[in-house]
Amino acid sequence: xxxxxxxxxxxxxxxxxxxxxxxxxxxxxxxxxxxxxxxxxxxxxxxxxxxxxxxxxxxxxxxxxxxxxxxxxxxxxxxxxxxxxxxxxxxxxxxxxxxxxxxxxxxxxxxxxxxxxxxxxxxxxxxxxxxxxxxxxxxxxxxxxxxxxxxxxxxxxxxxxxxxxxxxxxxxxxxxxxxxxxxxxxxxxxxxxxxxxxxxxxxxxxxxxxxxxxxxxxxxxxxxxxxxxxxxxxxxxxxxxxxxxxxxxxxxxxxxxxxx
Amino acid sequence: xxxxxxxxxxxxxxxxxxxxxxxxxxxxxxxxxxxxxxxxxxxxxxxxxxxxxxxxxxxxxxxxxxxxxxxxxxxxxxxxxxxxxxxxxxxxxxxxxxxxxxxxxxxxxxxxxxxxxxxxxxxxxxxxxxxxxxxxxxxxxxxxxxxxxxxxxxxxxxxxxxxxxxxxxxxxxxxxxxxxxxxxxxxxxxxxxxxxxxxxxxxxxxxxxxxxxxxxxxxxxxxxxxxxxxxxxxxxxxxxxxxxxxxxxxxxxxxxxxxxxxx
Numbered sequence: 001x002x003x004x005x006x007x008x009x010x011x012x013x014x015x016x017x018x019x020x021x022x023x024x025x026x027x028x029x030x031x032x033x034x035x036x037x038x039x040x041x042x043x044x045x046x047x048x049x050x051x052x053x054x055x056x057x058x059x060x061x062x063x064x065x066x067x068x069x070x071x072x073x074x075x076x077x078x079x080x081x082x083x084x085x086x087x088x089x090x091x092x093x094x095x096x097x098x099x100x101x102x103x104x105x106x107x108x109x110x111x112x113x114x115x116x117x118x119x120x121x122x123x124x125x126x127x128x129x130x131x132x133x134x135x136x137x138x139x140x141x142x143x144x145x146x147x148x149x150x151x152x153x154x155x156x157x158x159x160x161x162x163x164x165x166x167x168x169x170x171x172x173x174x175x176x177x178x179x180x181x182x183x184x185x186x187x188x189x190x191x192x193x194x195x196x197x198x199x200x201x202x203x204x205x206x207x208x209x210x211x212x213x214x215x216x217x218x219x220x221x222x223x224x225x226x227x228x229x230x231x232x233x234x235x236x237x238x239x240x241x242x243x244x245x246x247x248x249x250x251x252x253x254x255x256x257x258x259x260x
Numbered sequence: 261x262x263x264x265x266x267x268x269x270x271x272x273x274x275x276x277x278x279x280x281x282x283x284x285x286x287x288x289x290x291x292x293x294x295x296x297x298x299x300x301x302x303x304x305x306x307x308x309x310x311x312x313x314x315x316x317x318x319x320x321x322x323x324x325x326x327x328x329x330x331x332x333x334x335x336x337x338x339x340x341x342x343x344x345x346x347x348x349x350x351x352x353x354x355x356x357x358x359x360x361x362x363x364x365x366x367x368x369x370x371x372x373x374x375x376x377x378x379x380x381x382x383x384x385x386x387x388x389x390x391x392x393x394x395x396x397x398x399x400x401x402x403x404x405x406x407x408x409x410x411x412x413x414x415x416x417x418x419x420x421x422x423x424x425x426x427x428x429x430x431x432x433x434x435x436x437x438x439x440x441x442x443x444x445x446x447x448x449x450x451x452x453x454x455x456x457x458x459x460x461x462x463x464x465x466x467x468x469x470x471x472x473x474x475x476x477x478x479x480x481x482x483x484x485x486x487x488x489x490x491x492x493x494x495x496x497x498x499x500x501x502x503x504x505x506x507x508x509x510x511x512x513x514x515x516x517x518x519x520x521x522x523x
Contacts, residue, residue, distance in 0.1 A: 049420060051416060051420075068419070069416070069419045069420040070420070070422055071420070071421055071422035073420070074420065075416075075417075075420045077413075077416075077417070079413070081413050081414060081416070081417040083414060083417075083418075083431075083432065083435075083436070085435040085436065085438070094418075094421055094423070094427075094431070095421035095422055095423075097427075098421060098422040098423050098424065098427055099422060142421070146421070146422070
């Protein structure tokens with residue numbers, strides 16, 4: 001589904017953020033990228049999304065090289081980045097209209113997906129009136145409405161309080177069950193990865209960005225208090241413990257500008 | 261409500277007192293007449309009733325000044341908005357011209373006088389040109405900065421959602437830059453209003469509030485000059501409370517971006 005061939009990325013003349021990374025992600029699999037900040041997780045996601053181009057190597061989606069961002073790869077950012085000048089409904093309709101849908105169709109599809117994330121009662125509200133968790137729900141709806149081949153999520157729930165985060169994790173799994181999607185999910189949180197993922201890639205700073213590739217036992221959702229869940233978090237923690245802490249990134253991912 | 265009113269009005273009353281005291285002191289110490297608030301108010305009343313000032317009515321002066329201002333500011337605002345959006349969309353344009361706009365910003369409005377007079381001669385177009393030159397840079401720069409702020413967040417999101425150039429311009433850049441544009445317009449308006457009055461004083465426009473102030477000075481009619489200053493202040497208050505504050509309030513309702521006040 002997604003294939004990276006010997007991908008390297010550096011910003012400006014700095015050191016490599018990613019070095020010679022090769023990776024294949026299967027269709028309809030939920031993959032978590034787990035690792036400390038500064039290890040290139042977001043860079044990897046931006047490469048797949050098409051926001052940045054690799055310095056060398058190739059990023060392929062279904063065999064086709066990725067050149068620019070597009071609705072087949074929906075991104076949910078850490079901040080919801082809903083357009084504050086549009087109502088919730090119009091935010092979801094925006095992408096649909098770009099695909100050439102008329103008003104009637106786009107409204108129907110947008111409502112259907114707002115319903116899916118439980119935000120239909122708030123369809124006429126302005127984003128500023130919503131809590132962080134509600135905004136992320138809308139952000140997810142506006143992506144799902146476009147039926148993307150890939151769902152890219154960059155620590156989408158990390159700014160939320162613990163309770164909302166777990167509720168949204170539950171919802172995300174339920175939604176993935178309803179409409180199977182390939183998900184690439186970035187997190188630095190072991191519990192989150194253990195709860196959501198079918199496959200966990202433990203990442204570290206270059207060289208050797210990929211430190212571990214772990215397939216998790218299949219039944220999901222895994223109850224957060226179960227023995228199996230604790231076994232997984234223990235395994236992931238021991239992988240992370242081998243990494244150096246306090247990485248000084250040459251350039252934080254969030255500061256890199258969008259390449260056009 | 262009453263408390264707020266007192267807090268707002270108190271400094272104003274103090275100012276009037278200070279003015280009165282200055283008038284008395286100057287008259288006592290320097291033996292020259294200095295218009296008091298009361299005299300100024302009376303004169304303003306007579307001018308408002310139609311008493312001519314520098315061969316024209318007060319209304320004519322105010323109208324001419326406002327017209328010049330709106331012409332100069334309007335064209336500069338339009339150009340500034342257009343430039344800011346275009347430079348925000350096409351990075352090459354910004355690279356090529358951004359420094360020049362910065363330089364323009366550094367040139368005080370009145371410094372354009374020789375150029376304005378050489379190009380347009382003495383008269384209306386020269387004044388309008390100076391006003392426009394004073395208003396353009398702040399509008400252009402704030403709009404550009406506003407668009408830049410959208411980069412990385414809203415622009416990224418729009419492209420990811422499949423938006424083309426047209427949709428990005430009209431549905432993302434334009435509404436997204438609105439708060440910045442509003443503060444740019446406000447800056448530009450203030451700049452150009454000040455330049456307008458100064459230009460009228462120097463270029464010799466024949467009418468206008470700035471012209472009347474200078475004329476009153478030559479004819480030692482200081483009360484009239486003071487009355488004109490009061491009119492200028494009143495126009496400023498009107499624009500601020502009648503135009504910008506309601507506009508910003510309206511925009512603020514939807515446009516609180518990240519970090520804005522939460523409900």
